[in-house]
Amino acid sequence: MxxxxxxxxxxxxxxxxxxxxxxxxxxxxxxxxxxxxxxxxxxxxxxxxxxxxxxxxxxxxxxxxxxxxxxxxxxxxxxxxxxxxxxxxxxxxxxxxxxxxxxxxxxxxxxxxxxxxxxxxxxxxxxxxxxxxxxxxxxxxxxxxxxxxxxxxxxxxxxxxxxxxWTMGTGLLFELPVVVYFLAKVGILTPEAMRAYRKYALIAVLGVAAFLTPPDPISQIIVAVPLLGLYELSIYVAKWVARRRAQALGMTDE
Known part of the structure; x- marks a missing residue:
């Protein structure tokens, strides 16, 4: 076309x-x-x-x-x-x-x-x-x-x-694993980089949780925990994509 x-x-x-x-x-x-x-x-x-x-x-x-x-x-x-x-x-x-x-x-x-x-x-x-x-x-x-x-x-x-x-904002935040998948697919993001920046991600997640929730520690923790879980899941997604890319490159070289 x-x-x-x-x-x-x-x-x-x-x-x-x-x-x-x-x-x-x-x-x-x-x-x-x-x-x-x-x-x-x-x-x-x-x-x-x-x-x-x-x-x-x-x-x-x-x-x-x-x-x-x-x-x-x-x-x-x-x-x-x-x-x-x-x-x-x-x-x-x-x-x-x-x-x-x-x-x-x-x-x-x-x-x-x-x-x-x-x-x-x-x-x-x-x-x-x-x-x-x-x-x-x-x-x-x-x-x-x-x-x-x-x-x-x-x-x-x-x-x-x-x-x-609150509803739409958290819906977009939960797209983190999908965004990481695309970034890892094109080689911009690697699992090693995500592990290295884990502590900064923790600070960012706590900041986002504080922005979305009232100034109540319990509410912030309840919101921060799933976001941290999504970040850890995203590391595994990036690792899986990196392994698939390495396999594809190996097949291409052969």
């Missing part, structure tokens, strides 16, 4: 991927009442099931709307975010379909692994952010008071923004 033909194929790939996300958003819109009531507002209730799992004693959060369009955009925004998460496998699928014809049979296995892993780790991270990080952070800020005369009341748009940030 010529360069222009490739651009045309890419355009249709993006259109199909976007259409898949729009379909997911449209489906979510039919369940908007349930999604808003159970997904968006769910963590504000003391009976949210994760509070029992995390052994927390929750307080009920009171949400307020201080702008004319606050509830409208919180409603629409929630549907879009849930639709993006639900439609992410469709995006990965069509991008894979676009890249696949240009790969050798040996490369297709690795790219197939990357496509599946990217979807899995993003959904895993989003679930972690929503089910663990969000309840911990909400309860910390709900129970933090300077004085009994000050009542905590959360604006609906601020609440929506923070829940989205």
């Amino acid at each position: 010529s360069f222009l033909d490739h651009l045309e194929e890419l355009r249709w790939t993006l259109i199909k991927a976007g259409a898949g996300v729009l379909v997911a958003i449209a489906v979510c819109s039919f369940f908007s009442e349930w999604i808003v009531d159970q997904v968006l507002i769910g963590p504000t209730r003391p009976d949210f099931f994760m509070y029992d799992v995390l052994a927390l004693e929750p307080e009920s959060l009171e949400l307020l709307n201080r702008t004319i369009t606050g509830q409208f955009f919180a409603d629409i925004g929630t549907i879009i975010v849930v639709g993006l998460i639900a439609g992410s496998p469709v995006v990965v699928f069509y991008l894979w379909r676009f890249i696949e014809p240009a790969l050798y049979p040996s490369e297709k296995k690795g790219m197939r692994f990357s496509a599946v892993s990217a979807t899995f780790f993003f959904l895993l991270g989003a679930a972690f952010g929503y089910l663990i990080l969000t309840p911990l952070a909400l309860q910390f800020f709900a129970q933090y008071t300077l004085s009994e005369q000050i009542v905590n009341q959360f604006d609906i748009m601020t609440y929506f923004s923070m829940v989205t940030f």
